[in-house]
Amino acid sequence: MRIGQGYDAHRYADDDRPLVLGGVTFPDHRGLHGHSDADVVAHAVIDALLSAAGLGDIGQMFSDEDAELAGADSIELLRRASSRVAAAGWRLVNADCTVIVDAPKIAPVKDQMQHLLSDAAGGPVTVCGKRSEGIGALGRGEGVVALAVVLIEARS
Ligand code: MG
Numbered sequence: 536m537r538i539g540q541g542y543d544a545h546r547y548a549d550d551d552r553p554l555v556l557g558g559v560t561f562p563d564h565r566g567l568h569g570h571s572d573a574d575v576v577a578h579a580v581i582d583a584l585l586s587a588a589g590l591g592d593i594g595q596m597f598s599d600e601d602a603e604l605a606g607a608d609s610i611e612l613l614r615r616a617s618s619r620v621a622a623a624g625w626r627l628v629n630a631d632c633t634v635i636v637d638a639p640k641i642a643p644v645k646d647q648m649q650h651l652l653s654d655a656a657g658g659p660v661t662v663c664g665k666r667s668e669g670i671g672a673l674g675r676g677e678g679v680v681a682l683a684v685v686l687i688e689a690r691s
Pocket of ligand 1: 543544545569573574575578
């Protein structure tokens, strides 16, 4: 077995793109700046997954200079990363992600988020939403942070 951890942070965008977290779109909330859809939750899980398998990181697999990835659906990027991890002989045992965001509330969409992430990752992914409690840049509403841990085991 191997473990991996992932971290991602995106600041809020100036344009009118929607917020996307864990594959769920929140049309009424300001989106995050990024080359893809800026889904910090999916990105943290991808980084944890690739790290666990010793396959580098999200920036190596998906270049932010790749025009084809502009506005990309990060759930699909997670699916691709998961396929690569599986091809390297690993199976996801589980992943757990914490997203630090004041709004929207994660609880009402937690099941949907977990379903989308689990389906793409090929194993159970749990998500927990936490508020910033007014601390630092997150408390000032400058962006969103996500953290993830992943456990994988060799396919037998
Ligand atoms: Mg990212």
